Amino acid sequence: MPNDPYLDASVAWRIKSGNLEMREAGYRSTEEAILSSGLATEVVGLISAGKEADVYLTGYKGAPLAVKVYRLYRTSHRGGGPIKLDSTGWLAAREFEMARQAWKGGVKVPPPARRVENMFSMRYLGDESGPAPRLKDVEPEEPRVMMAMVLEGVRCLARAGVVHADLSAYNILVHGSQPWFIDFSEAIRVDRTGDAPWRRLHEASEALRSGLNSLNGYFGRYGLEIDVEDTVSDIVRSLDRFGVL
Numbered sequence: 459m460p461n462d463p464y465l466d467a468s469v470a471w472r473i474k475s476g477n478l479e480m481r482e483a484g485y486r487s488t489e490e491a492i493l494s495s496g497l498a499t500e501v502v503g504l505i506s507a508g509k510e511a512d513v514y515l516t517g518y519k520g521a522p523l524a525v526k527v528y529r530l531y532r533t534s535h536r537g538g539g540p541i542k543l544d545s546t547g548w549l550a551a552r553e554f555e556m557a558r559q560a561w562k563g564g565v566k567v568p569p570p571a572r573r574v575e576n577m578f579s580m581r582y583l584g585d586e587s588g589p590a591p592r593l594k595d596v597e598p599e600e601p602r603v604m605m606a607m608v609l610e611g612v613r614c615l616a617r618a619g620v621v622h623a624d625l626s627a628y629n630i631l632v633h634g635s636q637p638w639f640i641d642f643s644e645a646i647r648v649d650r651t652g653d654a655p656w657r658r659l660h661e662a663s664e665a666l667r668s669g670l671n672s673l674n675g676y677f678g679r680y681g682l683e684i685d686v687e688d689t690v691s692d693i694v695r696s697l698d699r700f701g702v703l
């Protein structure tokens with residue numbers, strides 16, 4: 459359908475972005491996968507090409523929607539051909555569930571909509587001019603207020619039973635002057651059995667410590683510093699319902 463208006467737009471976009479050749483499955487076949495899954499009715503373009511997944515701006519019956527697509531292949535570090543990953547459906551399901559858990563707990567995350575195989579859709583944060591910027595690229599008018607909102611978000615996540623294990627100014631988008639948490643690919647559930655509680659809490663405190671240290675790298679620009687040890691022990695204590703630590 460060469461005259462379809464959205465294809466024209468996407469072709470124009472692809473020429474502009476110039477990074478299409480790197481696409482593993484090919485932009486066109488991912489576009490087909492998104493459309494045939496029913497997650498979206500239109501694919502507008504690529505927002506981000508990450509290590510394990512790509513994020514697309516799509517439309518569902520006229521409303522914008524972000525779709526995250528986990529890669530099916532990973533390049534072998536030892537040379538040779540790409541390795542097919544069997545687990546990408548599982549990775550997408552896991553991230554989708556973590557984001558849902560956070561969203562149900564009232565945390566500012568783009569509400570996840572649906573998951574199909576290695577893809578899931580969620581609210582698009584941004585406007586016609588582009589996606590919401592990452593915290594890393596933003597200079598807040600009131601850095602202290604931004605830091606307080608981010609910390610409240612981290613606490614709210616913990617109350618929802620989730621510790622974001624890849625917290626940094628890269629995985630927070632600033633939308634409507636507020637911080638929104640994204641990328642729950644490595645998140646840890648801290649509210650239910652599975653692993654022994656002490657092991658989960660230990661893992662959670664390590665993850666929190668490293669995430670807060672990384673945020674300090676950003677807030678340090680403004681002469682601000684999160685008290686990492688205090689915050690970690692406070693949150694972990696609140697999670698340690700059985701007193702195992």
Ligand SMILES: Nc1ncnc2c1ncn2[C@@H]1O[C@H](COP(=O)(O)OP(=O)(O)OP(=O)(O)O)[C@@H](O)[C@H]1O
Nearest residue numbers: 506508509510511513524568581582583589640641
């Ligand atoms: N809901 C959304 N609305 C708008 N933009 C989004 C949304 N979700 C993700 N993005 C954009 O896509 C980028 C990558 O998303 P995410 O961090 O979830 O993927 P990733 O695979 O971890 O990428 P990387 O490997 O680079 O860390 C974000 O930095 C952001 O710019």
Ligand SMILES: [Mg+2]
Nearest residue numbers: 508628629641
């Ligand atoms: Mg990320």
